[in-house]
Amino acid sequence: MTPRTTPSVDEETPRVDGIERLAHTDLAAEPFFLAARLASTGSAGANRALAELGLKVRHYSVLALACSGEEPTQRELSQFLVLDPSQIVSIIDELEQRGAVERRTDPRDRRSKILAPTAAGRSLYGEAKALVARSTGDSLAELSAAERDELFRLLRKAAL
Amino acid sequence: MTPRTTPSVDEETPRVDGIERLAHTDLAAEPFFLAARLASTGSAGANRALAELGLKVRHYSVLALACSGEEPTQRELSQFLVLDPSQIVSIIDELEQRGAVERRTDPRDRRSKILAPTAAGRSLYGEAKALVARSTGDSLAELSAAERDELFRLLRKAAL
């Protein structure tokens, strides 16, 4: 998310009791509810996977965009990740202290700062991406490959 | 998500500039990112829609389950909505003060409390549901009816 923040899910994603009974309610038929639940459990899983690298989803997201080659400004990151500009500041501060990214003033508009990865940052992103991919695979284990593709296509159309 | 909390999106969901450039990055191809973004914007829209009734998505979700006929306990609500039991307490407190729901001790286990709607609560839920449906329609405006159905089916399979 922006991955928007991250809600909380237990270690094993327990699929607890009451859930079966409530799965047939009207609420469980609301797309926004389902999207939120998937995002919730998905982000929680990704956060668990990223913990061994000392990263959270929000840092991973910023690092990924820094490594994208698009040379995003902080303002663009804020818009794309649906996070407040002030939040972007602190996320980048942490990545920068860690030596994963650096800020460069945009020559075309010296008010803006472009986020660029360091070599270490690129390497870190490579590791993190693999961990996230594994976590995502687990989260979508119920779906066939074709279903995953279709879900991806529809999510992309709806969310972007 | 539960409606998990709600991130922030601006009034008109502006589809701002940088988003086009970043839409082709690796991050934008991660399902968890897309799900989070959809949940984020969807919940924000639902919150805006519900504001005129003095409700937020979390209250709406609890009210919906109270009205479902399944007589959920607070523990079940906590599990289904992926919210801490203590959060359920305060959400129900607010709905109860408003006269929309009431707590009834479960006769089969007097430790548990079953959440039941009042007549006013049912009526409130009816209004709220219509507002949410309109907001959801707006959020998924990019999708055809068939695509919405398919997205719903896949989200349900993956999230529940």
Add this chain to the structure above:
DNA sequence: TATTGTTATACTCTATAACTATA
């Protein structure tokens, strides 16, 4: 005058532990 990034601050949401009443 408007915008980018920054700082400080307040607010909301989330997580934890301790308590009670039941089991």
Add this chain to the structure above:
DNA sequence: TATAGTTATAGAGTATAACAATA
């Protein structure tokens, strides 16, 4: 001894306003 709900509290995330530098 264990579980449901409650309370209090601390922590993380989010939103707001004001400021410096640049446009």
